[in-house]
Amino acid sequence: MRPESRKEEIINAASILFKEKGYSAVTMRDLAKAMGIKAASLYNHIQSKQEILATIIIDLAEKFTNGMDRIVKSDENTIQKLENIIDLHIDVTLSNADGLASLNNDWMHLEEENLQYFEKMRQDYEENFRDIVKRGVSRKEINSFNIEIIVFSTLSTLRTLYLWYPKQRNIDAEILKHDMVSVLLKGIA
Amino acid sequence: MRPESRKEEIINAASILFKEKGYSAVTMRDLAKAMGIKAASLYNHIQSKQEILATIIIDLAEKFTNGMDRIVKSDENTIQKLENIIDLHIDVTLSNADGLASLNNDWMHLEEENLQYFEKMRQDYEENFRDIVKRGVSRKEINSFNIEIIVFSTLSTLRTLYLWYPKQRNIDAEILKHDMVSVLLKGIA
DNA sequence: AAACAAAACTAACAATTGTTAGTTTCATAC
DNA sequence: GTATGAAACTAACAATTGTTAGTTTTGTTT
Secondary structure, three states: OOOOOHHHHHHHHHHHHHHHHOHHHOOHHHHHHHHOOOHHHHOOOOOOHHHHHHHHHHHHHHHHHHHHHHHHHOOOOHHHHHHHHHHHHHHHHHHOHHHHHHHHHOHHHOOHHHHHHHHHHHHHHHHHHHHHHHHHHHOOOOOOOOHHHHHHHHHHHHHOHHHHHHHOOOOOHHHHHHHHHHHHHHOOO | OOOOOHHHHHHHHHHHHHHHHOHHHOOHHHHHHHHOOOHHHHOOOOOOHHHHHHHHHHHHHHHHHHHHHHHHHOOOOHHHHHHHHHHHHHHHHHHOHHHHHHHHHOHHHOOHHHHHHHHHHHHHHHHHHHHHHHHHHHOOOOOOOOHHHHHHHHHHHHHOHHHHHHHOOOOOHHHHHHHHHHHHHHOOO
16 A cells, blocks of 8 residues: 555545535634644645645546546447446445545535536536436337436436445445446336 | 515525535625625524524424324335335425525534434434335335345435436426336336 | 614624745654 | 755734624604
């Protein structure tokens, strides 16, 4: 394991605080106290509070974007693609559950270019997802329920994984993936 | 339609602002500007910023609690109960989509008794939900996937409805209920 | 027109905010 | 042991925060 730089330590501590109270409610003094130093000392390592938020969110959004691009390019069928999307969300959630809270709840506090960049990535992601579902319906690979409802219900479950996963003790990632696929794709009734 | 009291107008305006930026990022001056008055004037109608948040969240949480209590007491089967829960979420979402943003994202900024009261209601709600699913599995009314995953995926979809519903133009509530039941209970693949 | 209540206003407060400037501490390399 | 760079510190700033006190406006009722 590569030792964390001081900057990475600060960003990880910030991720946890942002998850608990939200970006706006966390002060630089809160963050400093969590690190065991004074607020001014943070600025030896980071440029601004905003930079911390942007780092957390943009890095994660790019992981999703890159993962989705790979899946879109692949020549698998619809079910396989959906399974890969579920995998992607589980992998990202396992690697940084804290940061996902900021991505989901504090993206609107990004400034300027980063806000636009994020919104573009999110929109593209949803459109790729929707296209996969659409194609699956037209090929009769999945049931022809209202497409928007399929997209919404699946995506909202995957996006909320970060809230739920940490509460499940020692659930194996592979088992989680398998059961997730079952519930989301095969229904419960 | 009963005319809104000034206090209700303020709370509705606050719900919209809280949805857009979160409780902590909305200042009393922001809220006043949205109302077309000065910040100090708000205090002729409300006691504090905190009172606004508590009113929004507690009222909604009680709607869910009361609805769930009715469903639990009923002698319908598991599928019917789940359908009624979906109905409940859709009804509450239609009646106050803005306020649901605060309930979902800003509940941790409630103070003291209200925070405890809210957390108790949320916990009871989830336990009632889980018990219904458990009973459904043991009676073989629904598939025996991992119960926690069923609870989580269904609940996260229903809880996120408030984000998605306003973007769907003129979708009929009855159609929404029907399709929602199909997707959540019968699966998509 | 006088009285009254509702609802707005101005002015200010004490506390907290993100951030900067300049200085000191401390471990490591020479 | 002295030089160096990383990382902490103290002290302060200008702006913004929720809120209060006291006053004026507005519209309705007598």
